[in-house]
Amino acid sequence: MDRTILDEAKKIEEEIIENRRKIHSFAELGFELPKTVEFVCEKLKSYGIEPSIIGKSGITFTLGEGEKTFLLRADMDALPMEETTGLSFSAKNGNTHSCGHDIHTASLLGAARILKDRESELKGKVKFMFQPAEELLAGANDMVEAGILENPKVDAAFAIHIIAGLENSKAGVVYHKPRELTFSGDALTIRVVGKDAHGSTPHLGVDAVYVASNIAIALKSLSNHVVPTDVPSVVLVGKITGGTAPNTVAGEVEMEVSVRSKNREYREVLLDKVKEVSTNIAKAYGATAIIIHNYGMPGLYNDEKLDYELSNIIKELLGEDKVQDLTAFNGSEDFTMIAEKVPSTLMNIGLGSIDEGYPYYLHHPSLLVDEKSIYKVAAVYAYSSLRWLENFSN
Numbered sequence: 001m002d003r004t005i006l007d008e009a010k011k012i013e014e015e016i017i018e019n020r021r022k023i024h025s026f027a028e029l030g031f032e033l034p035k036t037v038e039f040v041c042e043k044l045k046s047y048g049i050e051p052s053i054i055g056k057s058g059i060t061f062t063l064g065e066g067e068k069t070f071l072l073r074a075d076m077d078a079l080p081m082e083e084t085t086g087l088s089f090s091a092k093n094g095n096t097h098s099c100g101h102d103i104h105t106a107s108l109l110g111a112a113r114i115l116k117d118r119e120s121e122l123k124g125k126v127k128f129m130f131q132p133a134e135e136l137l138a139g140a141n142d143m144v145e146a147g148i149l150e151n152p153k154v155d156a157a158f159a160i161h162i163i164a165g166l167e168n169s170k171a172g173v174v175y176h177k178p179r180e181l182t183f184s185g186d187a188l189t190i191r192v193v194g195k196d197a198h199g200s201t202p203h204l205g206v207d208a209v210y211v212a213s214n215i216a217i218a219l220k221s222l223s224n225h226v227v228p229t230d231v232p233s234v235v236l237v238g239k240i241t242g243g244t245a246p247n248t249v250a251g252e253v254e255m256e257v258s259v260r261s262k263n264r265e266y267r268e269v270l271l272d273k274v275k276e277v278s279t280n281i282a283k284a285y286g287a288t289a290i291i292i293h294n295y296g297m298p299g300l301y302n303d304e305k306l307d308y309e310l311s312n313i314i315k316e317l318l319g320e321d322k323v324q325d326l327t328a329f330n331g332s333e334d335f336t337m338i339a340e341k342v343p344s345t346l347m348n349i350g351l352g353s354i355d356e357g358y359p360y361y362l363h364h365p366s367l368l369v370d371e372k373s374i375y376k377v378a379a380v381y382a383y384s385s386l387r388w389l390e391n392f393s394n
Contacts, residue, residue, distance in 0.1 A: 005386070006317060008114050009379035016378055017371050019043065020106035027078035027091030027102075030133045031056040031142070036076050040105060040130055047113045051128075055146035058139065059130035062152060063115050064122030068392065070385045071127045071149075071157040071342075073335060074108035075101045075134035084365040098367040100162035103351070103374055105130060107160070110378030115385065124389035125152050129338075137185055137297040140337040149341055156306055156392075157344040158384055159335045160377055162351045164369050165361035168327055169350035171370040174314050174380060175326035176347045178307040183232070183260040184267040185332025186296035190215065190278050192242075194287040196251035205249035208242055211287045212253040215278050216240065219257065226266075226273050232330070233261040233270060260332060264298050271296075300336040303343035310345060313387045314380055331362070349377055 009016075019039075026035040037057055044051045044061065051061045062069070083096035091097070108128065115126055129148055133139030148154075163169040192212045197205025216237040223233040235257065242253030259274060261267040275291045282289035315323045326348060338344050351369035352358030360367045 005114060005383045006376070006379045009110060009375040009382070012110055012113060013375040016106050016110040016375055019109055020102050020371070020374060021089040023076070023102040023105055024097045025089045025091055027083070027093060027095035027097050029077055029080055029095055030136050031139070033057050033076055033132050036105070040076070040109065043109050044112060047116050049112060049116055054148055055142040057132040058143040058146065058148065060128055060148060062125050062127045063119050064125045064389070066122065066124035066389070068124035068155045068389055069127050069152045070124065070388050071129055071154045071338070072108060072111065072381050072385055073129040073131060073157060073159040073338065074104035075131050075139065076105050077101055077132050077135050077139065079135055079363060081365050085368060096365055098365055099135065099362050100164075100351070100369070101134065103162050103369065103377065104160065107374060107377035108381055110375065111381035114378065114382040118386065122386065122389055126385045126389070127152065127154060134334050137295050137332065137334040140334040144337050144341065149338070154342050156388065157338045157342055158310060159344070159346040160380060161333070161346060161348050162369065162377070163348045163362065164350065164352045164358050164367060165354055165364070167353055167355065168324070169353045169358075171350055171352050171356055172318070172322060172373040172376050173350045174318065174323045174347055175350065176307055176311045176323065176345070177326040177329065178302050178304040180262065180299060181302050181329055181346060182300040182331055182333045182336070183262055184264065184297060184299045186259040186267070186271060187294040188257045188259065188274060189292040189294055190255040190257060191290040191292070192253045192255065192282055192287055193290065194249070194251050197249040199247040199249065202249050205251065206286045207249045208253040208287060209250045211282055211285045212240055212242065212255055214285070215281050215289065216255065218277050218281060219274060222273055222277060223270060226269055227261065231261065231263045231266050233263070233266060235259050235270060235274060262299060267298060297332055297334050297336050300333050300339055300346060302339070302345040306343045307345040309388060309392065310347070310384050313384055313391075316387065317379060317383045318376065349380065
């Protein structure tokens with residue numbers, strides 16, 4: 001077990017936690033991260049690093065010299081939900097970092113400080129990627145299009161995501177899974193267009209609320225009918241809005257729908273079926289369904305070789321018992337856009353299980369984490385890149 005980098009991360013633990021709390025209090029959304037970007041850049045400059053803005057609001061820089069380049073990624077955006085933790089540093093703007101991106105960012109800042117001090121030891125280059133808009137499944141693609149994987153060309157990439165509130169989220173334990181990791185994630189808007197009418201003459205209108213309700217019921221069970229039972233998939237109608245008054249027939253309704261699948265083939269099947277079912281039901285009632293694909297991402301596939309290499313490296317750092325197989329990870333992740341282009345792996349690190357007194361899971365507005373384990377995230381980032389370049393730079 002290598003204690004050196006763990007000790008270095010432990011020495012700056014208070015700063016990592018302080019940075020996390022500051023970022024947490026901002027809780028900015030999507031690509032609009034002015035306070036977060038300014039804070040991250042100021043911290044990097046205080047470490048002697050000159051960051052660059054890439055794409056809409058991403059941050060990058062490179063440390064070291066050599067042929068191979070290893071990319072480390074952290075996401076910076078929050079979620080649009082009211083925080084209910086009661087923490088002294090909780091966000092007061094109606095948003096919250098309940099997915100742990102504040103921890104990812106603060107930890108990668110910690111890794112940057114550690115590696116800047118060890119820059120002469122690097123057997124290649126470490127490229128840093130602080131990305132916006134992960135919750136929109138859009139930030140990674142924006143940075144890819146802006147050239148994050150070029151100049152220098154990235155050879156392999158690594159990301160960490162915290163988990164909490166589950167049995168397999170023990171504090172300080174890294175969980176990994178080669179190959180298929182996450183669900184695909186697609187967001188659609190279905191606009192049901194009927195015809196307005198007064199409630200006294202409903203036969204003169206086409207009730208978009210009624211039509212949308214029938215579509216919602218059909219979509220709810222759609223995956224059960226078109227996807228094998230051993231392929232986890234979800235079609236969820238998360239939001240319906242429409243109508244103007246209780247005594248009128250609504251002429252238009254909007255539905256927001258999420259589609260997820262662990263299988264790429266059935267992702268496409270489900271997307272096609274959502275369109276087919278919605279269109280046909282609307283037509284049957286004399287309405288029209290307009291389907292808009294807002295954004296989407298296939299499931300993340302971890303590179304098997306890189307996952308094996310990094311999991312063994314992390315065992316050197318934390319110990320054999322602190323690196324375990326991940327049994328399930330049901331989220332979606334736009335790190336997929338990196339993994340589609342270069343060998344990549346995303347691992348989870350536990351920051352408190354339900355047995356350890358942390359009952360809330362990711363995306364819950366009352367999410368709490370074991371802050372005493374956050375420094376280990378920074379250590380894993382730093383040690384993994386240092387050792388991977390040392391082992392595989394030739």
